[in-house]
Amino acid sequence: MRELDDQIMELKQEKYLKDKFLRRLEELQRDRQHEADNGKSLRLRLEKELKDVDKLEGVSLSGFFHMIAGKKEERLEKEKEEAFKARILYEESKQKLAELDTDIHALNAKIEESGDVEERLKAVLTKKEQLIHESDPALSALLNNLTEQKINLEMALKELDEAEDAALQAENALEKADSSLTSAKNWGYMDMAGGGLMSTLIKKSHMDEAKEVLHSAQYYLKRLQAELNDLGKELTTNLEVSDFLHIADLFFDNVFSDWMVQERISASASQVAQCLERLDVLQRELKAEKQRVQVDLQKVEQERLSYLHS
Missing domain, CATH: 1.10.287 (Helix Hairpins)
Structure with a gap:
């Protein structure tokens, strides 16, 4: 020794x-x-x-x-x-x-x-x-306990990384959707003001873009919810994916007036904005939680190594 x-x-x-x-x-x-x-x-x-x-x-x-x-x-x-x-x-x-x-x-x-x-x-x-x-059985038991703590914290850190990644991917998709919906809404006003076939086609193009990225956002929101469940922790932000599931097809149902289409585009844009706000809060909480786990992990590793260095 x-x-x-x-x-x-x-x-x-x-x-x-x-x-x-x-x-x-x-x-x-x-x-x-x-x-x-x-x-x-x-x-x-x-x-x-x-x-x-x-x-x-x-x-x-x-x-x-x-x-x-x-x-x-x-x-x-x-x-x-x-x-x-x-x-x-x-x-x-x-x-x-x-x-x-x-x-x-x-x-x-x-x-x-x-x-x-x-x-x-x-x-x-x-x-x-x-x-x-x-x-040294006593010291061995102590080291085993610290090693187990280290493994658990490393697993929690990995789960937080995966949750952060899912949140970031969802945020990127939602921001693209927000941009497409804003453009669709603006061209919708022009369409109702008599913009003609061109404005109608451009509006429809932006609506198609929004539909595509909203489906992508739904996927990442579901993945995020699964990652939060895996963490086994109660975060103060309650992000409900179910509220968001039918947004993408909302304005592709049978509609009979430009006003109805415009209202549904606006409703979708509003829900996207709300979801982005929730994601922002959640991302800050995940970051804070990750920092706490990193500090705990560092303390456990330092304590474990202190016994080996002594």
């Missing part, structure tokens, strides 16, 4: 250094990107300044007017000075970029040298856990 503890301590120190190198590498990569962008701007500035010098030195309209005004030499000297400054800044930027590349290369070498330290530490901790199970 003592030998395992020494290995754990050594690997923890190695992992600490690797994590430190990774953080530093991330900083250097950000600095490099910033300097690369800066270098591009400085190169463009240098090219512009050199062109300005060439214009004044050569036979150009700008150079001609400056010569007539008796200020060509003064202007040329100023442009050369600006070009010189731009060149200095550009060269400095290239040097900084080269230095950053050197540091990044060195850090990558150190990180590569550490190899799979995380996996090696995990393997040693697993070995120690096995020894504990064999030699």
Whole structure:
């Protein structure tokens, strides 16, 4: 056990250094990107300044007017000075970029040298856990309990992820439906105002689009309801899928007037808007629940590892 503890301590120190190198590498990569962008701007500035010098030195309209005004030499000297400054800044930027590349290369070498330290530490901790199970029944029972808690929390997290995904898919479909219904409603008003066959066809096209995405939304809402049931939790938002099941075909029944069609389009749009509001509340609750589970999972894992590291 003592030998395992020494290995754990050594690997923890190695992992600490690797994590430190990774953080530093991330900083250097950000600095490099910033300097690369800066270098591009400085190169463009240098090219512009050199062109300005060439214009004044050569036979150009700008150079001609400056010569007539008796200020060509003064202007040329100023442009050369600006070009010189731009060149200095550009060269400095290239040097900084080269230095950053050197540091990044060195850090990558150190990180590569550490190899799979995380996996090696995990393997040693697993070995120690096995020894504990064999030699310390009380601690073994405690670890088993924590492991069971961890598994349950991981399963809950997976269920929440699936619920969030279903809610997002439903939201996307409903937003498309909302857009199609709004367009159908607007073209419906034009149709009733005597817009002719074209406005009728465009309205019908938007209604067809709405029908298609509403059927898709119904599928994801049903899936969401199933995921919420799997969670076994009472969320404060009560999202009833059954209220929504017949919206898609609502305005495709037998209708006898444009006003009736328009009313049904408006009713559908209103229900879609209400459903989007409910989804927004539900998504916020799922996010809060997910954060709570993640915190609990982190605490359980930290407690479990604390016994293995001690």
